[in-house]
Amino acid sequence: MRQSQQPSFIRKDFPKDEEAYNAQILIRAGFVDKVMAGVYSYLPLGLRVLDRIENIVRKRMDELGAAQILMPVLHPKENWQKTGRWGDLDVLFKVIARDKKEYALGPTHEEIVAPLGQKAVASYKDLPFALYQIQTKLRDEPRAKSGLLRGREFLMKDLYSFHATESDLESYYARAIEAYRAIFRDLGLDAVLVEASGGTFSKYSHEFQVLIDAGEDTVVYCEKCHFAQNKEINDARDGDPCPSCGAPLALRSGAEVGNIFQLKQKYSEPFGLAYRDAQGEQKTVLMGCYGIGISRLMGVCAELFHDDRGLVWPAAIAPFDAHLIVLSGADAVVAQEVRRRADALYDSLVAAGVDVLYDDRLDLTAGEKFAEADLTGIPIRLVVSQKTGDRVEIKRRSQTAVELVDFNEAVPYCIQK
RNA sequence: CGGGCCGUCAUAUACCGGCAGUAUGCGUGCUUUGGGAGCACGUCGACCGGGUUCGAUUCCCGGCGGCCCGACCA
Numbered sequence: 001m002r003q004s005q006q007p008s009f010i011r012k013d014f015p016k017d018e019e020a021y022n023a024q025i026l027i028r029a030g031f032v033d034k035v036m037a038g039v040y041s042y043l044p045l046g047l048r049v050l051d052r053i054e055n056i057v058r059k060r061m062d063e064l065g066a067a068q069i070l071m072p073v074l075h076p077k078e079n080w081q082k083t084g085r086w087g088d089l090d091v092l093f094k095v096i097a098r099d100k101k102e103y104a105l106g107p108t109h110e111e112i113v114a115p116l117g118q119k120a121v122a123s124y125k126d127l128p129f130a131l132y133q134i135q136t137k138l139r140d141e142p143r144a145k146s147g148l149l150r151g152r153e154f155l156m157k158d159l160y161s162f163h164a165t166e167s168d169l170e171s172y173y174a175r176a177i178e179a180y181r182a183i184f185r186d187l188g189l190d191a192v193l194v195e196a197s198g199g200t201f202s203k204y205s206h207e208f209q210v211l212i213d214a215g216e217d218t219v220v221y222c223e224k225c226h227f228a229q230n231k232e233i234n235d236a237r238d239g240d241p242c243p244s245c246g247a248p249l250a251l252r253s254g255a256e257v258g259n260i261f262q263l264k265q266k267y268s269e270p271f272g273l274a275y276r277d278a279q280g281e282q283k284t285v286l287m288g289c290y291g292i293g294i295s296r297l298m299g300v301c302a303e304l305f306h307d308d309r310g311l312v313w314p315a316a317i318a319p320f321d322a323h324l325i326v327l328s329g330a331d332a333v334v335a336q337e338v339r340r341r342a343d344a345l346y347d348s349l350v351a352a353g354v355d356v357l358y359d360d361r362l363d364l365t366a367g368e369k370f371a372e373a374d375l376t377g378i379p380i381r382l383v384v385s386q387k388t389g390d391r392v393e394i395k396r397r398s399q400t401a402v403e404l405v406d407f408n409e410a411v412p413y414c415i416q417k
Numbered sequence: 418c419g420g421g422c423c424g425u426c427a428u429a430u431a432c433c434g435g436c437a438g439u440a441u442g443c444g445u446g447c448u449u450u451g452g453g454a455g456c457a458c459g460u461c462g463a464c465c466g467g468g469u470u471c472g473a474u475u476c477c478c479g480g481c482g483g484c485c486c487g488a489c490c491a
Contacts, residue, residue, distance in 0.1 A: 013441080016428090017482095018484080036482085037484085198491090232490090325451095329450055368453045369451090371452065388451095
């Protein structure tokens with residue numbers, strides 16, 4: 001992508017209406033724009049990060065045998081009345097149409113996916129299966145805060161599984177835990193599996209928490225044996241003995257990046273989601289649901305991956321693989337030659353399948369270009385200038401050392417990452 | 418939903434019951450060209466509504482909006 005053809009959303013100052021670091025840096029670096037409290041636009045760079053996170057998630061969903069679908073944001077009131085959550089779920093957004101009919105805006109999709117699943121299930125032979133979507137969720141949070149960590153509108157992956165037996169649900173649940181571990185590992189995150197309450201969903205649940213100070217939850221955590229429970233179900237205090245190994249517990253703040261539940265019959269039963277077993281008996285389908293906050297993950301990564309100059313994206317989720325900067329210089333004849341060489345490098349990078357952001361802007365000083373590149377945080381920086389001669393300067397965002405390589409080595413360098 | 422703080426050019430900020438200033442940005446020109454460069458000239462502003470007052474951006478009330486603490490949190 002040529003920067004000269006793109007609008008720039010980079011700002012020199014931190015926004016004054018954000019306290020959370022993740023929102024400050026993502027706004028300043030032009031990844032997101034704040035529309036109102038808890039509601040953000042995802043700009044070209046931010047959307048690319050979300051796409052990469054989605055791809056990582058999608059790959060693991062495929063491995064779980066789940067098929068991707070897309071359900072509506074606008075929900076019929078009756079479905080929510082059937083499960084009792086029209087009145088119970090206080091984060092449920094409700095809208096009134098012109099005919100005075102009321103609708104819900106989807107905060108989660110059990111009320112839609114259960115009746116959908118019912119249409120595909122008649123016999124035990126139709127089970128199990130799993131469906132997921134990546135979609136914007138709406139929740140009327142009493143208080144949006146912490147930037148992307150708690151929005152009123154956010155991007156979430158929600159997976160739903162359908163089973164004939166409890167043991168099948170449990171084994172799928174166990175597989176989902178492993179898939180989630182793999183996802184967070186792929187993202188470069190150290191996520192802790194935490195026992196938690198099930199809220200309006202189920203008796204208990206498991207959360208994946210990234211233990212960072214900016215997190216919103218409090219986790220009772222044992223460094224030694226990795227016992228972890230959400231404070232909402234364990235009122236332990238700092239230093240209390242771990243119930244599992246006796247070592248002192250610590251209270252840590254965590255950002256919940258995943259949450260999984262065994263819903264069992266809770267949402268299938270109200271919608272008559274049932275099957276005939278081998279004996280011809282009618283049985284209720286058992287369900288599980290498994291969420292990952294995609295946009296929240298971007299916020300968590302921003303909290304984690306930065307230095308005092310800006311973002312430092314891990315290669316797996318960086319908006320681009322490489323950031324090519326051309327410094328034209330003053331001399332018109334030299335500038336033309338330098339640009340010709342930079343353009344040629346850009347073309348070969350693109351041809352080789354490298355996602356490259358090309359700072360081909362003419363009216364910026366070298367200092368501005370470097371400062372913006374640091375802020376953006378793309379893993380590899382390439383510079384072509386009069387000074388680099390017939391070679392290319394390469395620097396990793398996470399390191400200070402620079403090296404000069406021959407022109408034709410630059411592309412392979414970016415491919416091996 | 419309770420409590421606190423706040424709302425001034427595009428951005429970040431200052432001051433003030435009477436002239437709203439600075440920096441950045443932006444525009445023009447010249448210089449500069451490997452770490453947010455320099456000079457000159459120019460450009461842009463008091464959230465909305467009511468009240469007090471000779472006069473309100475400033476004080477008071479209401480609304481709207483923002484941030485923080487708490488409650489809540491699939």
